[in-house]
Amino acid sequence: MSATPVGDSDMQADVIVMGSGAAGLAAAIAAREAGARVTLLEKRRSLGGTSNFIRGVFAAESEMQKQQYIAYSCDEAFRNFMEYNHWLGNARLVRALIDRSAETISWLQARGVEFTEVTINMPDAPRTYHVLKGIGRALVRALARAAREQGVDIKTSAAVVDALRGADGRLRGVRAKIAGRPVDIECRALVIAAGGYANNREWISKYTGFELGENLFPVGNAGKMGDGIRLAWGMGAGAEGMGVLHLIRIAPYGREFPLMNVVEAACIQPALWVDPEGRRFCDEGIAFYDTSTGNANTRFKRGYTWCLFDDSIKRHYIQKGVDRGMTQRLLPGHRLRDLDEVLERLLALQSPNLVAADSVEELAAKMQVEATVLSATVAEYNEACAKGRDPVFAKDPLLLRPLLGPRYYAARARTAFLGTLGGIRISAKTEAVDEFDRPVPGLYAAGNDVGGLHAESYSMRDTSGIASAFALISGRLAGENAAAYAAARQGGEG
Numbered sequence: 234m235s236a237t238p239v240g241d242s243d244m245q246a247d248v249i250v251m252g253s254g255a256a257g258l259a260a261a262i263a264a265r266e267a268g269a270r271v272t273l274l275e276k277r278r279s280l281g282g283t284s285n286f287i288r289g290v291f292a293a294e295s296e297m298q299k300q301q302y303i304a305y306s307c308d309e310a311f312r313n314f315m316e317y318n319h320w321l322g323n324a325r326l327v328r329a330l331i332d333r334s335a336e337t338i339s340w341l342q343a344r345g346v347e348f349t350e351v352t353i354n355m356p357d358a359p360r361t362y363h364v365l366k367g368i369g370r371a372l373v374r375a376l377a378r379a380a381r382e383q384g385v386d387i388k389t390s391a392a393v394v395d396a397l398r399g400a401d402g403r404l405r406g407v408r409a410k411i412a413g414r415p416v417d418i419e420c421r422a423l424v425i426a427a428g429g430y431a432n433n434r435e436w437i438s439k440y441t442g443f444e445l446g447e448n449l450f451p452v453g454n455a456g457k458m459g460d461g462i463r464l465a466w467g468m469g470a471g472a473e474g475m476g477v478l479h480l481i482r483i484a485p486y487g488r489e490f491p492l493m494n495v496v497e498a499a500c501i502q503p504a505l506w507v508d509p510e511g512r513r514f515c516d517e518g519i520a521f522y523d524t525s526t527g528n529a530n531t532r533f534k535r536g537y538t539w540c541l542f543d544d545s546i547k548r549h550y551i552q553k554g555v556d557r558g559m560t561q562r563l564l565p566g567h568r569l570r571d572l573d574e575v576l577e578r579l580l581a582l583q584s585p586n587l588v589a590a591d592s593v594e595e596l597a598a599k600m601q602v603e604a605t606v607l608s609a610t611v612a613e614y615n616e617a618c619a620k621g622r623d624p625v626f627a628k629d630p631l632l633l634r635p636l637l638g639p640r641y642y643a644a645r646a647r648t649a650f651l652g653t654l655g656g657i658r659i660s661a662k663t664e665a666v667d668e669f670d671r672p673v674p675g676l677y678a679a680g681n682d683v684g685g686l687h688a689e690s691y692s693m694r695d696t697s698g699i700a701s702a703f704a705l706i707s708g709r710l711a712g713e714n715a716a717a718y719a720a721a722r723q724g725g726e727g
């Protein structure tokens with residue numbers, strides 16, 4: 234089928250935006266508000282991609298923070314972020330992100346996005362997490378409405394498949410597939426915001442060494458094949474941050490269990506964790522920090538570790554509550570009142586991901602680990618609990634609770650990830666650049682398609698909510714700069 238020719242008046246824009254997540258929607262609005270004619274193309278039938286799942290957005294020095302005397306400055310956030318990443322990131326890009334974070338919260342509010350509170354979602358973290366009312370879905374709805382009201386042309390089931398170049402080699406448009414039909418659309422600038430490559434088996438294997446769906450599981454991502462990254466590389470952009478993942482450790486995760494149930498909440502607590510051989514492998518106190526738990530799990534190429542608890546620990550969760558929260562609906566201290574009932578229901582499914590036994594030896598058999606190894610692990614751990622001191626991993630004594638039975642439980646905790654965090658090299662102005670930082674004219678990129686922010690890990694500890702803030706802020710920057718570029722090019726063309 235031949236493509237609709239360039240020149241069709243419906244098929245022209247100053248700026249085309251590829252992808253309708255937080256990055257793409259922010260870019261489209263920003264470009265439109267800067268005076269550009271904007272077309273946004275979204276591959277899927279519905280808008281928002283992974284951004285539909287966002288709960289909290291990072292900012293420092295926001296109005297909401299000031300109203301609550303939360304003193305966490307942009308300078309502190311910048312320093313902490315760069316130190317966490319060993320200064321491997323693009324410092325000017327990080328600075329731009331942090332400096333525009335507060336203003337972006339106000340920008341969102343002015344466009345109908347509501348926040349309920351500003352809080353933290355892990356111990357000892359600065360209060361940077363601006364909690365969305367109605368989670369990401371509401372943010373996507375509000376931004377899509379604002380974009381349409383401003384006159385952004387939004388098309389769904391519209392995948393960008395390639396870039397078109399003029400005789401001078403410069404970008405002159407994109408080839409898209411709209412409702413299955415190839416269409417060429419002319420533009421002066423393109424913002425790539427297609428959300429990474431979380432569902433691309435080949436690339437995950439090549440860049441991370443894990444096998445998708447076997448020992449690494451994507452959560453909240455669909456159809457992310459790296460389309461934007463491939464396009465940008467094809468136009469001469471450099472690569473940055475490939476292989477960096479937004480890792481987490483979740484349990485039990487299988488098709489048979491719904492996510493976010495009380496059993497999962499019990500299994501992410503800092504009880505006793507063992508590796509696939511039955512040995513302890515970390516201070517379980519890292520349970521509060523998703524990046525640390527995900528990273529610790531990646532040592533095991535089978536893609537899982539185990540979480541063990543017993544009746545006494547279970548009773549603790551039911552009567553006194555959990556140590557670690559899970560989303561804003563299940564905060565620390567929340568009592569898992571229906572844990573017994575849900576646990577028995579899930580155990581009845583006889584899944585290898587969740588097992589129970591009347592002795593440690595029997596539990597080991599069900600976990601398919603050596604009974605002597607697991608028994609030694611439990612004995613050593615119980616001794617540490619009795620002494621109130623963990624000589625191996627220095628776990629907080631308050632979290633040392635022995636496993637005494639009479640019933641023991643084990644849940645497989647998978648290595649999972651919420652997205653990929655690298656791909657296109659960009660400047661602090663979000664221009665796609667080659668490896669020597671020379672801009673690819675007319676090409677901008679934002680959100681999860683971009684590298685240069687995180688080193689080897691997602692940086693959440695001092696900047697909670699930074700992924701969504703980056704998507705929104707890099708999107709805004711890309712939209713503004715793409716609009717300015719398009720206007721200048723139009724001027725140049727006379």
Ligand SMILES: Cc1cc2nc3c(=O)[nH]c(=O)nc-3n(C[C@H](O)[C@H](O)[C@H](O)COP(=O)(O)OP(=O)(O)OC[C@H]3O[C@@H](n4cnc5c(N)ncnc54)[C@H](O)[C@@H]3O)c2cc1C
Binds near residue numbers: 426453456702
């Ligand atoms: C369960 C979960 C919870 C999370 N919670 C938080 C949180 O609380 N705070 C936080 O900061 N971060 C959170 N994150 C991370 C955050 O959601 C992402 O970092 C952010 O949404 C990325 O935005 P994006 O715009 O880059 O990508 P996306 O939102 O994924 O948007 C990319 C879009 O591009 C589209 N696309 C792909 N290919 C093409 C193509 N060829 N043509 C056109 N369109 C295309 C996709 O379909 C998609 O709609 C969470 C992630 C998950 C999975």
